[in-house]
Every structure is written in structure tokens, then in C-alpha cells.
Amino acid sequence: MQIVVCSFQQFVVVVPALAFAPFGIPATVFWIYVCALVLFIIGVIKILGELRQEHGVDKIMPVGRLFFAIPLAVFGSEHFTLTASIAALVPRWIPAHTFWVYLVGLAFLAAALSIAVLVQARLAAALVGMTLLIFVFVMDLPAIVANPGNRFFWALALRQLAFSGGAFAFAMCPWSTRSTRPRPPSPERRTAVWVAIPRFFVGIPSLFYGVEHLLHPEYVPGVPLQKLTPEWIPGRIFLSYFVGVILILAGVCLLVNKKARTAATALGLTILLTLLWIYLPMLLAAPTDVVALNFFFDTLLFCGAILLLANSIDKEAVAPI
Helix, strand or coil, X not given: CHHXXXXXXXXXXXXXXXXXXXXXXXHHHHHHXXXXXXHHHHHHHHHHHHHCCCCHHHHHHHHHHHHHHHHHHHHHHHHHHCHXXXXXXXXXXXXXXXXXXXXXXXXXXXXXXXXXXXXXXXXXXXXXXXXXXXXXXXXXXXXXXXXXXXXXXXXXXXXXXXHHHHXXXXXXXXXXXXXXXXXXXXXXXXXXXXXXXXXXHHHHHHHHHHHHHHHCCCECCCCCCCCECCCCCCCXXXXXXXXXXXXXXXXXXXXXXXXXXXXXXXXXXHHHHHHHHHHHHHHHHCCCCHHHXXXXXXXXXXXXXXXXXXXXXXXXXXXXX
């Protein structure tokens, strides 16, 4: 079995690398673009009919599902092209590191397709949410305990929590089989405590990220990771402050459950603006840089998670949790 796995890994990594080496395209980058393009085409075909059912700003809601699915497929592909690097992140006490890397990669690819085409999508989203939550407890929290003063470890943990919240919001939403619109929730559903979990999973990171943006505006906005915004980006400091304020306001609204849908929608659109203003130019400047690609799709996933949460919240006022 080990021989088969090793052979498969060599096929996935070596063959694309040899095939596209003359064009200067690394295998990892090639498969990132392939997965993103395939999911984009499939997703657009699926949501074209859904967009006609929405009006005004709500037309962005079906696209949010696509924003979540595409990065999921991208990161799933990296489990097969960057296997050794990702396996090194698995805690030592967990056996068969390579096996788990392949399994999670395959699961992400399958879940991305499922969510994009709405086939067993709620189950796929629930499994993705649980997987990401396991990552928080197994990998991110130990890193925070070991380095409590490092704000970037907190940002990484809360990033996974926000992604998980978006997946759970999608899974908990009572989707109709004929429409992407949620069915009106029952009174019991409105007051269920577990419905508030996705709001907290997105609201807490938003509040933390907003404060970080105001304290450190020189770092990339959205998810404040350890990367400075290039100086050639126009208005980078202003945008960081602007995004920080929106993150704080939206985070507060989500936590207290006041105008939560409006707040999540506004935040999702703000992160989308950030993606187009900051991360897209960075990617265009280095289209074969895996780091630039990861930052782009990481922010797209954050945007998608927020929009999934927004679409799961009923438009009518709900009882505060």
C-alpha cells in the first residue's frame, strides 16, 4: 500500500512538473490554476439561474458559495503537490502524516465540487466545518499556548475559526431543493443556541482583526497575516483603516445579533473590495508565486465564509442569542 501511495505521489508531482517546466510553470501553481478554473466554470454555470432569483445586493449571495468552493479546491490541490510541507504541520503524535494530508486534500476537492453544484452540499459543508475546527484545536491552539504573545498565531487560529463558521452557516441553513434561498425558519429554529455558533465563529475573528488593522495598518488587510502591504499599492494605509473599522462594526453586530445580515453582507463586500484592491494586483505582479496565490485565495475564502453566513441569516429580525 505504501508503494502505491508513493507511486501516486510521484505521478501527481513529477509528471506535471516535467510537462510544464518548459513554460516555467511549477506543478503546484499549475494545479492551483486548473482547480480554480474548473470550479469557476462549474460554479458559474450553476449559479446563473440562481442570480435571477435575487434582487439588489442579494445577487452577491450565490457568488459567496463559489468564493468558498474555489479556494477549498485550490488548497485541496496543494495537499497533493506540497505533500511533504503540509505533512510537516501535522502534530507528531498523529500517525501516518502523509495519509492524512492526502485524505484531507481529497475531501476538500470533493467538498468544493459538492458545495458548488449543491449536491449533498450541507453534508459536505458540515464535514469541512468540523475538519477546520479540528485544525484549530489540534494545530492552532497548541501554537498559541506555546507562543501566547505572537499575534500572528492568534490570527491563524481565528482564520480557521471564521472559515469553519462559514461552512457551519451553510450546513445549518435549511436550503430548499429547488432554490438557494433559505426556507423561513421555525420559532424553535430562531431561538436555538447552536444557530448562533457561526455568528460567533465569524464575529470574534472580525473584531480581533479590526483591532489589529487599526494597530498595524502597514500589514495586509483582511486576514492580518505576517506580510506587509506593498508600498506601490495606492491608498494601502487608508484601506487598512477602513477595513479595520468595518471589521469592528460588523463583528459587534454579529456578536450582539443586531442587523447581523446587513453587517455580514457589508463585511463580505468590503473584503471583496480588499481582494480586488490589494491581493489581485499582488497576484498579477507575481502570477506564479505560490505565496501570492495562497494570500489571494485565503482572502477569497474569508470573503466566501462571511457571505455564506450572511445568506444563512433570515432577513427578518431574529431573537437575540
